[in-house]
Amino acid sequence: MTREPRLEVEYCTQCRWLLRAAWTAQELLTTFTTELGEVALIPGTGGVFDVRLDGETLWSRKAQNGFPEIPTLKQLVRDRIAPDRDLGHSDRR
Template identity: 40%
Template sequence: MTRVEIEYCVPCGMLNRARDVAEAVLRQFGEGVDEVALVTGDAGVFVVRADDDVVFDTETDDFDVDSIVRAVKPYVGGAA
């Protein structure tokens, strides 16, 4: 099963974005993931990892919830 980690910048106010991504992943894959973890960070970080692989990084990617969910999909067994 898959672990998804969303590391977000607390001082930047990115909690809402992190929750949006977590909700979208859970809505799309449900029990196909073991865990969706919100991890606090700083310095503008917003990184999404699936099984420790970076699938989204705000430094190189444009923020789009649907794109992030698509990037997580290959890591989820029995993905919908």
């Protein structure tokens, strides 16, 4: 059974990015405790670090030339699942 919305963090096992992926998932689960239905860590290869929400890529390390800042990622998730939500310090630049 899949719960929605489903957030996926695909990470490169060759690069040993599991801890980064788990930390990213933890940050998003802590912020969106009731809005996210499921968070999945997906092992991959080839330098992948992609964050997807219901199949839509929110961040791709290769496409954006780096890892996402957590406040930016929280804003991207919020804009899709809780657009009226105030993220506090994550909304301030």
